[in-house]
Amino acid sequence: MFEFLKRNKKNKNVEPIFESLGVDMHCHLVPQVDDGSRSLQETMDCIEVMKRVGYNKMYITPHFQHPRFPNTEEDITNRYNRLRSELKDNGVDMELMGIGGEYRIDDSFADRVANPKFLQIGRKNKYLLLELSLHQVRMGIEETLFDLMMKGYEVILAHPERYPYYSATSRKLHDMKEQGVYFQCNVLSLSGFYGEAAQNKAFAFIENGWVEFLGTDMHNTMYAGALLDCAANKKVQKLMQNHTFLNSKELL
Numbered sequence: 001m002f003e004f005l006k007r008n009k010k011n012k013n014v015e016p017i018f019e020s021l022g023v024d025m026h027c028h029l030v031p032q033v034d035d036g037s038r039s040l041q042e043t044m045d046c047i048e049v050m051k052r053v054g055y056n057k058m059y060i061t062p063h064f065q066h067p068r069f070p071n072t073e074e075d076i077t078n079r080y081n082r083l084r085s086e087l088k089d090n091g092v093d094m095e096l097m098g099i100g101g102e103y104r105i106d107d108s109f110a111d112r113v114a115n116p117k118f119l120q121i122g123r124k125n126k127y128l129l130l131e132l133s134l135h136q137v138r139m140g141i142e143e144t145l146f147d148l149m150m151k152g153y154e155v156i157l158a159h160p161e162r163y164p165y166y167s168a169t170s171r172k173l174h175d176m177k178e179q180g181v182y183f184q185c186n187v188l189s190l191s192g193f194y195g196e197a198a199q200n201k202a203f204a205f206i207e208n209g210w211v212e213f214l215g216t217d218m219h220n221t222m223y224a225g226a227l228l229d230c231a232a233n234k235k236v237q238k239l240m241q242n243h244t245f246l247n248s249k250e251l252l
């Protein structure tokens with residue numbers, strides 16, 4: 001068990017710097033449903049790392065993206081329930097708070113809204129986690145978000161720092177904040193895992209007061225290794241000491 005950690009020397013003296021968050025709001029640890037974990041063992045290895053850096057509760061949020069990940073809510077829920085019991089059988093001490101989804105606003109999204117089965121996260125399943133294309137801007141995003149909020153959804157935009165078409169001072173992102181969209185940055189953006197531009201934007205958004213949530217966006221053991229590095233990063237440690245995020249509200 002935990003072969004990954006035995007091989008990885010970086011896990012010595014890891015600080016639990018994300019303890020104040022307590023809850024992870026974004027990860028891909030249901031095995032074999034998207035580009036995340038490939039096996040139960042990999043999920044357990046990732047969870048072990050997450051515990052070492054301070055997490056003890058998590059929501060899991062597989063991709064719902066047409067046509068790349070043709071997941072259904074029913075199948076994901078069944079697999080999540082199976083994962084829960086497998087983790088319990090293996091003595092894994094991590095509280096699974098619920099199953100959500102990371103829904104891509106793509107060509108099929110209007111159909112999802114028309115026939116809603118969304119898996120949502122947070123207390124009383126209040127939040128809908130959404131992502132955009134990582135490559136090209138999509139027309140009408142603001143209208144889509146506004147329509148969702150008019151329908152009563154509380155919307156979290158995943159990793160706004162990762163969209164190359166939005167700058168640190170983006171008017172579009174500013175308008176989303178005015179509308180009431182929550183932002184969730186990836187913790188690994190803070191240590192440069194996605195490059196310098198995403199790193200700078202993540203810090204800028206947090207300093208702007210635009211970021212309510214952080215997520216690991218944990219996919220696999222490569223991300224887990226990066227999370228260990230992230231927890232050892234002095235700049236990230238300082239930021240975690242000086243900011244509070246709404247993740248911790250989930251602990252109440």
Ligand SMILES: [Fe+2]
Nearest residue numbers: 026028102217
């Ligand atoms: Fe994700």
